[in-house]
Amino acid sequence: MNQLTLAFDTATEECAIALGMVEPGVVGVIAERDLDAPRASLTRLLPTVAELLESANVAPGDLDAIVVGLGPGSFTGVRIGVSSAKGLAHALGVPLYGVSTLDAIARRFAHLDVLLGVVGDAMRGEVYPALFRCANGGCERLAPDTVSRPLSAAAAWATADEPPTILAGNGLRKHGDVFREALGPGATFAAEGLWTPTGRGLLRAYADDLAAGRVGDGDAGAVLPVYTRLSDAEETERDRANATADASAAQGSVPDSGVAGPEGGAL
Amino acid sequence: MSFELRPMTRGDIDAVHEIEHAIFPTPWSRQTFAAEVSIGETRAWLVAVDGDEVVGYGGIMVIGDEAHIMNLAVREDARSKGVGATMLESLLASAVEMGASRATLEVRESNSSAQELYRRFGLSSVGVRPGYYSDTREDAVIMWGDLLARDAASPEAGQELILAIESSCDETAAAVMRGGTELLSSVIASQVDFHARFGGVVPEIASRKHTEAIVAAVDEALEQAGVGFGDLDAIAVTYGPGLVGALVVGVAYAKGVALGTGLPLVGVNHLEGHIFANMLADPTVEPPLVALLVSGGHTSLVHMPEWGVYHTLGETLDDAAGEAFDKVAKALGLGYPGGPILSRLASEGNENAIDFPRAMMRSGNYAFSLSGLKTSVINHIRNAEQAGREVDVPDLAASFQAAVVDVQVSKAVRAAQECGVETFCLAGGVAANPSLREKLHEALADHGIRLSVPPLILCTDNAAMIAQAAHFRFMRGGFLGLDAEAIPNLRLDSEA
The missing domain is CATH 3.30.420.40 (ATPase, nucleotide binding domain)
Incomplete structure (x- = not known):
């Protein structure tokens, strides 16, 4: 069809x-x-x-x-x-x-046979790291979207069983050195024109x-951005809650809506 | 880009010919346009202009009860912004006025986007003229449409159906209105619960919630109105002032709808919307008037000498009135939003208990300043705490509220007198404050000035008021293009 x-x-x-x-x-x-x-x-x-x-x-x-x-x-x-x-x-x-x-960035490397590390710029000194296995014209994602400090993302990749061999993404503009240092000469930086x-x-x-049967039901109302982070106000609130005695209570992943609140963030 | 329509004159012919030449393989000559424009009676020619620049044109010839659409063109860089649809709408309305009941035209077979536009206006293909275009030997598709059937669907000019969208702060709102008078639906998805624990609107949360709620809000508004996207004549959206990230969601969504439907996009100034809430509540309200806009984001006095003309007499130099209420409520640990809580407490207190400053009361101009008052209240609370005294919350609330209201009322009355108006409009969320309403009403009544205050539901942010203002803008032919921006500090005075 x-x-x-x-x-x-x-x-x-x-x-x-x-x-x-x-x-x-x-x-x-x-x-x-x-x-x-x-x-x-x-x-x-x-x-x-x-x-x-x-x-x-x-x-x-x-x-x-x-x-x-x-x-x-x-x-x-x-x-x-x-x-x-x-x-x-x-x-x-x-x-x-x-x-x-x-995923769209990774598709630029689908014709290669490589382990690809995409490093998106998350601003505020952080990155969105994602690993893909590219081969035979396709790309397989190895981990969900997330946000982390460049140093910890680079270290996690460097100590993985199979570290990425090619890196791309606009996060390398600010944090390229961190990844270069952690991954050494085994990882090549793709040309900057391929980072987008x-x-x-x-x-x-x-x-x-x-x-792969991974698409949603097509409802325009249900399609929402992937933030990976709460708003600053909520992050501060959570950090404060974590700092006080009962730290575990406020812990948890970002709700689907990206907004914590009454009824689990539903409007 | 924004554009307006006006009749084509001989002075437009050079610009028109330039566009004609750029887009048609066999363009009309200057002489043909000049002849057409000078014929008068059986012809209607118009141009769409962006500022001084002609971006599109079109014309019809009416013979008996038939209107022939002779030419319709939009400059390449101004396409897909509703210019063609808006011109066609206007031309077909003229055709009906000139006695036509049917319309016809020929269009190149390869020009599918033009055919799509004509189909939307009720014209359909009835056949082809083989090899009609001598330059390419291409077939012409002949289209016909019944103008009266179309007319029955939208009874008369000024009966347009508008979907309006508002997302400038923390309410996701959508409304459907017919002809600027008949409100068919008004849906407000409030986010107040998500902001409450932060004691104020968190812009990032507002933007996220708008993105989540906008489709459902529009669906509900259309459903309540009993219409679909296909029934609409225009899309309207608040494009400023407000929180930029929040505005962006509504503007991007509305532009997507405009592209999908091909309908014109009407940009509405949020503050003009608040003023028009008064006309929505009471159709007899009309300029000249002075309006006091007081909300969580705005505090300004505006003179409206005639429809669409605004002179901002003065505004707050720092905090908005609603913001001051929220901050004081937060300092007292009373919750959010602060306005309703404080005004309820104030009704039980003595407003003369504490002598808070009335900033700018005698400044001689119409500017407001509320941050000093807020600081003074917060200091009062801190001093009491340090001295181990208990704060009398109702007295404090009443004294604070009186300090806010006294300044607003005094400036409002002076502005109304100086501008010589007999009507005064109160608008914005703080218009819900009973003390402000009462004192303003009394003070204005002393001078024979009538006060208009919309019902509470129209005072706070809503899309019905945006639809009402959009009707006015639509009738004036003011539209935005697909390149429209959200303008967080959009001025009211530039609207005319």
């Missing part, structure tokens, strides 16, 4: 967009636009999407599905992509699916999810 699918991601400074025909495991890219748009994704994303659709002679109503990058990345950046995708999918009445931004997600990579990650 071949579906005309539009994908975009604004979690990083790259505005990544592609249109393609997708069926499980297979992507035929029709048109793509990957632009460097620091702090401008809100103004650039949809005009570029409109221009891309028009150039491909596709009306929005022709689309069968929308795919959006969920991050992790800049919180506001991710929300621009996710909110735009929600509006578009909702109005068109087509399903909306999310894929990890880091692409629209094509989003479509491929989605097609792989389809093949």
